[in-house]
Each structure stands twice: as C-alpha cells, then as structure tokens.
Amino acid sequence: MTKITLDVHQFPCLNDNYGYLVHEAVSGETAAIDTPDADKYLAEAKRMGWTITHILNTHWHPDHAGGNLKIKDETGCTIYGPAGEAEKIPGIDVKLTEGDMVEFGRATARVLDVPGHTLGHIAYHFADQNVAFVGDALFALGCGRVFEGTMDMMWASLSKLKALPPETLVYCAHEYTQANARFAETVETGNADLADYIKDIDARRAKGQPTVPTRLAKELATNPFLRADVPDLQTAMGHPGDAVATFAEIRSRKDSF
Template sequence: MTKITLDIHKFPCLNDNYGYLVHEAWSGQTAAIDTPDADKYLAEADRMGWSISHILNTHWHPDHAGGNLKIKDATDCTIYGPAGEAGKIPGIDVQLSEGDRVELGRATAVVLDVPGHTLGHIAFHFAEQNTAFVGDSVFALGCGRVFEGTMEMMWDSLSKLKSLPPETQLYCAHEYTQANARFAETIDPDNTDLADYIRWIDDRRSRDLPTVPTRLDKELATNPFLRADDPALQSAMGHPGNTVDTFAEIRTRKDRF
C-alpha cells in the first residue's frame, strides 16, 4: 500500500508565530493549523493553489484561534478544537478530546490532551507521517508557560509527548529557539549534544532560517524541560528524586530569565 504523505507549508506570521498549512493531495483537503493571521493564511493557501477545508486549533489563545471566523467565512471550512475550551474557540464545529481522530483525506490525526499552558490544550499526531502539531505545549528547547494548569499537569503532558516515536517531527507554533537555547545552557552547561545544537541554531538564525520543526529525539537529549526526570539534572536543580519539583524549578527559572 502506498504511504500516505502530507505536504506541509510553513510560513512566518505575526511577530514570531509559524503558520502551517497541511495538504493531503489525494483528496485535495488542506488543514490550517491554528489561525494567528487570517489574511496571511488565505494568501498563502491561494499561493499554493490549495483550499482550506479544516482548521485544527490547539488552544484558545488569540494568536492561535483569532483568525478562525474570517477564514471560515472565506472558505466554509470546518473548525476543530479542544472540547475543554469550546466556549473560547471562535466558530468551533467539532469538539475534540484525547483519542479522537480527525480525517484529512486519507491521513488521520489522533488528538492528544496536553493541558498546562491552557487547561484544554490539545496536539494533533499524524502517526503515519511521524508528525505532531503541538501548539504551545512544547518548543524546540522549551515548553509553554504554565498559565492555567499546574506544574504536575504540564509535566504529565510533556511526558505524553516524550512517549511518541523518537523520529517524530514536532511542529511548534513559535520561533523561540535561540532564546530558549541561551537559557538551556545555564541549566545543562556540560551537555555536548546541547552545545552542538546551539551552534546549529545560531548558524540557522544568523541566516534568518527557521529552527522548526524539530525532531523529538533531539529534544529528548537537549531540552531541559523534557529532561526533568534525569537524576543528574534533578540533583543539579536541588530536587533529587523529584521529577515534578525539578520541572517546576526549571520552569520558574525560565520565567525569570
């Protein structure tokens, strides 16, 4: 059987967001992953010759759902979003929770509940394509601020993402990587994988090139927020044997960084 592929078009929008259009060629269907800038999404879809059929919202923040209604008005697309935030998602048609499936032509995304940044945050995992759209739950060398949930909730969500296949490409919503790298090296200064990664990041950004997506296995080796279960890091953070407290310590330090 022929492997089902997706064409993913990435483009910058707003100050530091990434927009994503995901196209399944057999059906011609196209999903907008979040909607930070409706005009930019519509223009990019037109440039690609694609018509937006789906909006897949990860959470309610305006830089993720603010363009929903304008895009829906222009395309008559179907808006999918987290059930836990349905009252805050403009124009939502289909409410999603853990384990639900979204069909994009012949491709299928499975929904993961990943609360913490917001209480209803979800991610979309296209397992066959080794691709996950993770919104603001995890970033290259970072994770989202814990605005609405608890530190334990956020760690549980990151643990769920950590368990995806290591070759998974993580499509996060912002270009925060260089700033995250400056912080990560204060937490994990002896990590040679991190040092190599930072050199790569600095080279990319010096040429105004993106650092997203990132592979999960790279993040598992270098992202301090995903490594709060590492005994050496726990000791360095002053919380030996306590993963959640270690994660909370790292997150609190980043909030002050």
C-alpha cells in the first residue's frame, strides 16, 4: 500500500493568522484548514498546483470561516465543521462531533471536541501523521481566550489535547508565540526548558520565521496553560491540588497582562 504522506503548506494571512493547505498526493485532494482569507487561500492553492476539495473548519469566528463561501463557489469543495456551530458556519455540508472521522484521500482525521474558546470548537487529529490542527484552542505557549465556555470546559479540552502523543506537531492558527512567551516567563520563572524555548522563539522572530507548528512535548514542558496540573505551579498560583482553579488563575492573569 502506498505510504500516506500529507504535504502541509503554511502561509501568513490577515494580521497574524496562519493559513494551511493540506495536500494528500495519492488522491490529489487538498484541504483548507479554516478560511481566514479566501483570496490568499485560492492564490496559494494555484501557486502550489492544487485544487481545494475540502474545507475543515475548527470554529465559527470570521477569521476562521469567513472565506468559506467564496472558496466553495470557486472550487465546489465540501465544507466540514462543528455540529455545535453549524448555524454559524457558512456553507457547511458535513457536521462533525467528537470521534467522527474525516476521510481525506488515504489519510483520516479524527475529530476532537475542544470547547471553551467557542462552545462548538473542534480539532482535527491526523494520527498516522502525528499532526493536529487545533484552531484557537491551543497556541504555542498559550491557549485561546475563554469567550463562550467555562474554565472547567477549557481545561477539559486542553487535557484532551495534552493526551495526544507527545511527538504530535501542533498547528495553531495565530503567530502569538512571542507575546505568549513574555507572559509565560512571569508564571514559571525557574523553568529552564521555557528559558531555552524563549531564546529560540526570539531568534526565529528576529529572522521573520514562524514559531508554528510546535511539538506537543515542548508545550507540555513549557506552556503554562497545559501545566495547571503541576503541583509546584498550583502552589505558586495559590490553588494547590486544583488544576481548574490554577488554569483559571493563569488565564485571568493573561487576559489582563
């Protein structure tokens, strides 16, 4: 059997979003992961010689689903998105919930419900590729603001992402890493792994290079939002033994940072 290989083409769009086109070479299918900027996605697909066949939306926010209809009009693609936000996802064809599988050529993505940032937010995990597209649920050294859900809900969602294999490459939707790093170093001042990570981040940004994707193992060692179950951090945040309260404290501090 032909080995499954996904080509991920990453490009900046809007102010600080990343666009992703995922190409499965055997079938020739190409998925747009969210649609911040329809014109940029169509131009990048043309440049790569690919035709968009799928849109995989993570949530309803306009910088994630705003380009759906134009891309669908141009390509006739099929739009997949969260069932819990179907009424807000332009042009949705297939409604997805936890455990659903999206067949994409020879590859398959498993859907994870990761609410909190929005109530219906989902992520796509290509287990065979060790790749996850997480939208605004998780960022390098950060996580999405809890706009629609609760802190318990968001921590449960992050715990679900924490449980993915540590070698998973995490593709998040924004280049927020340097700002997240400035906050993270105020939370865990003695974290040597974080200090090394920040040096790498600053070097990359100085050269205009992306800091995304990130490896989950690195985030588990450095991302304060994923570390709310670490006893020393719980104590430092004033909530020993309580991961949810620790997460809520960290999120609250970041919101006003």
